[in-house]
Amino acid sequence: MENQGISWQYDEFKQIGTDYSSKTEVDKYDSSHADFRDIKAESIKVLDLLEVTKEHTLIDFGSGTGTFAIEAALRCARVHAVDVSREMIDCAATKAMKAGVTNLHFHHAGFLTYRHQVAPVDAVVTTFAFHHLPDFWKGIALKRVNAVLKPSGKFYIHDVIIEENQALKNIAALIQKLGKAGGKLMREDAERHFKDEYSTYDWVMDGLLARAGFTIRVKRIEDGVLGTYICTRN
Ligand SMILES: C[S@@+](CC[C@H](N)C(=O)[O-])C[C@H]1O[C@@H](n2cnc3c(N)ncnc32)[C@H](O)[C@@H]1O
Numbered sequence: 501m502e503n504q505g506i507s508w509q510y511d512e513f514k515q516i517g518t519d520y521s522s523k524t525e526v527d528k529y530d531s532s533h534a535d536f537r538d539i540k541a542e543s544i545k546v547l548d549l550l551e552v553t554k555e556h557t558l559i560d561f562g563s564g565t566g567t568f569a570i571e572a573a574l575r576c577a578r579v580h581a582v583d584v585s586r587e588m589i590d591c592a593a594t595k596a597m598k599a600g601v602t603n604l605h606f607h608h609a610g611f612l613t614y615r616h617q618v619a620p621v622d623a624v625v626t627t628f629a630f631h632h633l634p635d636f637w638k639g640i641a642l643k644r645v646n647a648v649l650k651p652s653g654k655f656y657i658h659d660v661i662i663e664e665n666q667a668l669k670n671i672a673a674l675i676q677k678l679g680k681a682g683g684k685l686m687r688e689d690a691e692r693h694f695k696d697e698y699s700t701y702d703w704v705m706d707g708l709l710a711r712a713g714f715t716i717r718v719k720r721i722e723d724g725v726l727g728t729y730i731c732t733r734n
Pocket of ligand 1: 512513520561562563582584585588609610611612628629632633
């Protein structure tokens with residue numbers, strides 16, 4: 501890849517916002533997120549949408565505690581789970597072992613550093629991880645995602661992606677909603693997201709995706725702040 505060997509590359513292993521290299525954060529991740537999402541049900545819905553079958557291979561970037569990657573592995577031929585946090589990978593690998601999953605391969609790497617050394621995949625999925633990269637590096641990352649997909653391969657992204665209209669009002673409403681669901685800690689977590697992390701506008705994402713060689717097939721921005729895109733590689 502063209503970004504290999506650049507000494508000034510963004511350090512994606514450096515933790516920003518929530519520290520996912522901390523065992524405490526990792527240990528509480530699934531239970532705190534259960535206050536406002538059902539990750540297993542979400543995972544099944546995404547796999548249904550992507551029409552994933554036993555013939556398919558898939559990469560999950562920012563795999564976290566592994567709920568999606570494990571569900572995907574139960575449906576796919578092979579899954580690669582990529583994450584910059586060693587703690588997250590250890591947690592996910594333990595869960596995968598308990599679930600008896602053997603076709604799930606873990607990689608301590610990220611969007612900018614993962615080297616895909618086998619055949620191109622049918623689908624790439626990433627949920628709530630892309631906002632860790634600043635916009636310039638998002639562009640580089642999307643070109644790398646594009647390059648590991650088969651022609652017409654599918655890319656699913658779900659993250660905080662913001663519509664310009666009423667942006668501040670919608671963000672405040674989201675923080676309030678999360679605080680209501682998960683208490684003070686979740687509220688602080690949500691505030692930290694907007695203070696320290698790199699969520700971007702939907703119009704920026706539209707352009708980055710198109711320039712990286714994707715066609716946007718589905719785009720939905722819930723409450724002006726939660727974005728989902730399903731794209732295909734051109
Ligand atoms: C909020 S968690 C999301 C986990 C999971 N995808 C989910 O939806 O629950 C973000 C994850 O992305 C990982 N991450 C952060 N920056 C990354 C990068 N540049 N490349 C890959 N993973 C990254 C973090 O270590 C963390 O595990």
